Amino acid sequence: MQTLQSYVLGRWHTGTSTPTPLHDAHTEEAIAEVRSGGIDFAAVVRHARELGVPALQKRSFAERGALLKALSGVIHEKREELISVSVSNGGTTRGDAKFDIDGATGTLMAYAELAAKLPQKPYLVDGEGLQLGRTARFWGQHVWTSRPGVAVHVNAFNFPAWGMLEKMACSFVAGVPVIEKPGTPTALLAWKIAQLVVEKEVLPAGTYQFVAGSTGDLLEHLGPMDCLAFTGSSGTGAKLKATPNLVKHNVRVNIEADSLNAAVLAPDVEAGGPTYNAFLANVVLDMTQKTGQKCTAVRRILVPKERVAEVVADLKAELARITVGNPAESTTRMGPVASRAQFDDVRKGIERLQTVAETATGGPKPLHPKGFYVAPTLLVAKDAGASVVHQDEVFGPCSTIVPYSGDAVEAARIVALGAGGLVSSCYSNDDAWVEAYVLQAAAWTGRIWIGNDKSVEQALAPGMALPWMLHGGPGRAGGGEELGGLRGVQFYLQRTALQGFKGLLESRFGAPQATPAS
Numbered sequence: 001m002q003t004l005q006s007y008v009l010g011r012w013h014t015g016t017s018t019p020t021p022l023h024d025a026h027t028e029e030a031i032a033e034v035r036s037g038g039i040d041f042a043a044v045v046r047h048a049r050e051l052g053v054p055a056l057q058k059r060s061f062a063e064r065g066a067l068l069k070a071l072s073g074v075i076h077e078k079r080e081e082l083i084s085v086s087v088s089n090g091g092t093t094r095g096d097a098k099f100d101i102d103g104a105t106g107t108l109m110a111y112a113e114l115a116a117k118l119p120q121k122p123y124l125v126d127g128e129g130l131q132l133g134r135t136a137r138f139w140g141q142h143v144w145t146s147r148p149g150v151a152v153h154v155n156a157f158n159f160p161a162w163g164m165l166e167k168m169a170c171s172f173v174a175g176v177p178v179i180e181k182p183g184t185p186t187a188l189l190a191w192k193i194a195q196l197v198v199e200k201e202v203l204p205a206g207t208y209q210f211v212a213g214s215t216g217d218l219l220e221h222l223g224p225m226d227c228l229a230f231t232g233s234s235g236t237g238a239k240l241k242a243t244p245n246l247v248k249h250n251v252r253v254n255i256e257a258d259s260l261n262a263a264v265l266a267p268d269v270e271a272g273g274p275t276y277n278a279f280l281a282n283v284v285l286d287m288t289q290k291t292g293q294k295c296t297a298v299r300r301i302l303v304p305k306e307r308v309a310e311v312v313a314d315l316k317a318e319l320a321r322i323t324v325g326n327p328a329e330s331t332t333r334m335g336p337v338a339s340r341a342q343f344d345d346v347r348k349g350i351e352r353l354q355t356v357a358e359t360a361t362g363g364p365k366p367l368h369p370k371g372f373y374v375a376p377t378l379l380v381a382k383d384a385g386a387s388v389v390h391q392d393e394v395f396g397p398c399s400t401i402v403p404y405s406g407d408a409v410e411a412a413r414i415v416a417l418g419a420g421g422l423v424s425s426c427y428s429n430d431d432a433w434v435e436a437y438v439l440q441a442a443a444w445t446g447r448i449w450i451g452n453d454k455s456v457e458q459a460l461a462p463g464m465a466l467p468w469m470l471h472g473g474p475g476r477a478g479g480g481e482e483l484g485g486l487r488g489v490q491f492y493l494q495r496t497a498l499q500g501f502k503g504l505l506e507s508r509f510g511a512p513q514a515t516p517a518s
């Protein structure tokens, strides 16, 4: 049995607490254990500030980007081994494991390339300068500089690789060292990556620390230059954000939480056309990829009332083609959920949905006598406004059809019942319908994916969070923003308004070259 250790203060540390077992999601066998405890977190934070901050901030943006490129390389080299770990501890199919691991290395590379294009200066210019005085002699200019603090990254269980490395990418470009804490149920993959980081010595001392299990009193030691980037449920996010020490010092907090993402089919979309086919394929992909354990997965499917029967029949036919079983087998399209706790939560969630919705296919019954297997489950809401449908994120292969009139504004209002989401996708060839939907839904949604006949064949799936586009959403989704090119880096930087003699500001703090927007 492997014991997952923490990597803190430049060495591996075995925790002192009672171990938490990690399981193979297919066999339910315990395959590793996590031990927390016994870590001096005040020293961990000091270590990052004293060693990590200067090590990164003496490097240019491009040199920090080169670290990310090297990191991406060492992870990619061990791709096969990491995929096997994900299949076993995460219950992911090989395809799902690649989605996490290749997504992680791809994001590191995207940020390495972005950093390589940034100016050879220790700051970034924000927008145009402007005249403040009677003449242009007194000038104003905004700049971004690195903060001399540490970033604590608390990650969810569902993307042990991508979740950790997409946060690290932004933090490193900004010059901020990290303390990474993975979600415990699938921490084996994150730990294997931590081992590679340490063993290959790709990152300077003090810039990377890894905490297996509990973070103890870590957040009590953060100060005004530090930050917390959290991904997980809205309940945990709200609790961490309210930590008195974080409130007292206005420690920056970014929350990426849960979301009842919606797919909206407009009435104009013809059955059998490219947009309709993409709608079916994307809904099925979202329901079954990573066994529905994706923060961007579609939980609500808005369908014009008169087309519900047709859509149910088509989705059932597509879902019937999904082979559920041992994720290690190449023919399997969907594996188990990641842990016993997930298994219990998803089944209870489906039961709650069944109180307000009819089951079209699937249900809460375990699929196999062993392993955390749940069937892909499609429901149809009896009442479009039922709060369970809009408020209860069932984090598994489960989605509910919500019948609506076909009106774009009504669709957007129904989407807004989710109280803020990461992504909504809409499918229409009627540009006026799309405009009405987007203008009403945008404030409630971090990202809107639009499918029509002209672009859908080239489109990336709506569930993909891309390094160049913002990831995050308002309200229940946490109110945070990650990625989006340079936008995700800015969370780790300080923006300062400089006011003074134009000649000085332009020669010392002007744009040495255009800062790329993303």
Ligand code: NAP
Binding pocket: 154, 155, 156, 157, 158, 159, 181, 182, 183, 184, 185, 213, 214, 215, 231, 232, 233, 234, 235, 236, 237, 240, 256, 257, 258, 259, 294, 295, 393, 395, 422, 472, 477, 478
């Ligand atoms: P979770 O139970 O909220 O846990 C998230 C993380 O917080 C885990 O690392 C957990 O550690 C840690 N944590 C819990 N209590 C803590 C505390 N008191 N102090 C410090 N850390 C604490 O969520 P999850 O079950 O891992 O993930 C599933 C949820 O994440 C879903 O709701 C999903 O929608 C959301 N999610 C959102 C995004 C996004 O980008 N918006 C992405 C992925 C997932 P332990 O595991 O050790 O308890």
